[in-house]
Amino acid sequence: MTDVSHRESFAFSARVLGALFYYSPDSEQAAPLVNALTAGDWIQDWPLELEKLRPIADIFKTPSDEALKDAWQRLFIGPYALPAPPWGSVWLDRESVLFGESTLALRQWMRENTIAFETQQNEPEDHFGTLLLLAAWLAENGRDAECDQLLAWHLLPWSTRFLSVFVENAGHPFYAALVQLAQLTLADWRGALLTPVVEKTLYR
Numbered sequence: 001m002t003d004v005s006h007r008e009s010f011a012f013s014a015r016v017l018g019a020l021f022y023y024s025p026d027s028e029q030a031a032p033l034v035n036a037l038t039a040g041d042w043i044q045d046w047p048l049e050l051e052k053l054r055p056i057a058d059i060f061k062t063p064s065d066e067a068l069k070d071a072w073q074r075l076f077i078g079p080y081a082l083p084a085p086p087w088g089s090v091w092l093d094r095e096s097v098l099f100g101e102s103t104l105a106l107r108q109w110m111r112e113n114t115i116a117f118e119t120q121q122n123e124p125e126d127h128f129g130t131l132l133l134l135a136a137w138l139a140e141n142g143r144d145a146e147c148d149q150l151l152a153w154h155l156l157p158w159s160t161r162f163l164s165v166f167v168e169n170a171g172h173p174f175y176a177a178l179v180q181l182a183q184l185t186l187a188d189w190r191g192a193l194l195t196p197v198v199e200k201t202l203y204r
Contacts, residue, residue: 006192007140007142007144010047011139011140012045012136013046014135015133015136017181018130018131018133018134018135019129019133020033020034020129021086021127021129021178021182022127022129022133024072025069026069034174037174037178038061042057046181046185047185047188048184048188052184053181053184056180056181057177059173059177059180060173060174060178062173063173064172064173066171068174071171074171075166075169075170075172075175083166083168083169084163084166084169086127086162087124088102088106088126088158088162089103089124089126090204091162091202092158092201092203093203096203098124102154102158102200103126105154106125106126107125109149109150109154110125113143115134115138115146117130128155128159128162131150131154132155134150135150138150151189151193151197152197152198153195153198156186156193156197157199158200160183163179163182164183165204167180167183
């Protein structure tokens, strides 16, 4: 990730996706992004081909009987079992638990690279949205090697499976479109990545 324009476009897309997967759609972090995506003016700014984005833009505009915040609650919070839990260790740990061995490995990698993780609650570091926000921060700060390692070692090994299960259960056009946008974007990142993506066993 040596080209400045590529770094900026990567950080932009990672930060937008990260915020929308992590924060409530009515939060100050996500609400402006929700408005932009449903308005359809965003495709000119997204670093992918327009013909791939136009069908997704149409889905974002599709009305739904379910309130967007209710969909977010169902998909990310509960109280019922989440159809596609957004934490890496749920997919990578044999017991499908939070704070599994993959989380500990991520935590160790962050310590070795002096990357601080701050959260207001006791939450695993390997949330899909959090990892995207961290990747954006690394890119914005010129830490390309760590950004590539984060993607190749700690995000891409499980994110494809997570997104495929998530899109099957999204049940709301906004999140169905968001997942499709994430799938295309992460596939584009993978294709440009010089660091080989680690193959890991998935348990879900």
